[in-house]
Amino acid sequence: DTGVSQNPRHKITKRGQNVTFRCDPISEHNRLYWYRQTLGQGPEFLTYFQNEAQLEKSRLLSDRFSAERPKGSFSTLEIQRTEQGDSAMYLCASTPRTGELFFGEGSRLTVL
């Protein structure tokens, strides 16, 4: 089963450090989304790509956040100078344009 793969599954870091998460979407899905989910809340949209182009960014995505999708394949989400408020589950999803988003199992970030 080649679903959406996210790594690492869990990252613990100290405040001020940089972290990077990787997402490998389902092959042939040209749209890829990043969401953030905090405890007890629904996923919140961060950004999405169509192939390698980043088409929309949420206001939640501060200047410390950057996302890339080189060559329209895997994507990375980098958070610079992490803050405790960045602690959350970062979810990646891809879609074959049928409406259904296929989510990965997420990367949980804990900032100490």
Place this chain on the structure above:
Amino acid sequence: QQQVKQSPQSLIVQKGGISIINCAYENTAFDYFPWYQQFPGKGPALLIAIRPDVSEKKEGRFTISFNKSAKQFSLHIMDSQPGDSATYFCAASNQGGSEKLVFGKGTKLTVNP
């Protein structure tokens, strides 16, 4: 501004009972309304979805009821089972646009044996 409002926040039902979760949306451009199921430590998974050209969709024990004029939709789980215990999220998107999903805050369902 919360575009999709979900209730209740938590729900406890007995095995065999009916679970009902409600959602209301504001953006009339939304034209796709899915429900996602999430177990602890897992990503959300699509359960069932509806488009506004129908008022009801049923898949097994799961039914979505949709009221376009009221801008409301609901999930009904018939014959609820302990294995259905999870968090359920309603969502909405504009399929003609970015297709990004806007989620409700979730309902934690507990089905007691």
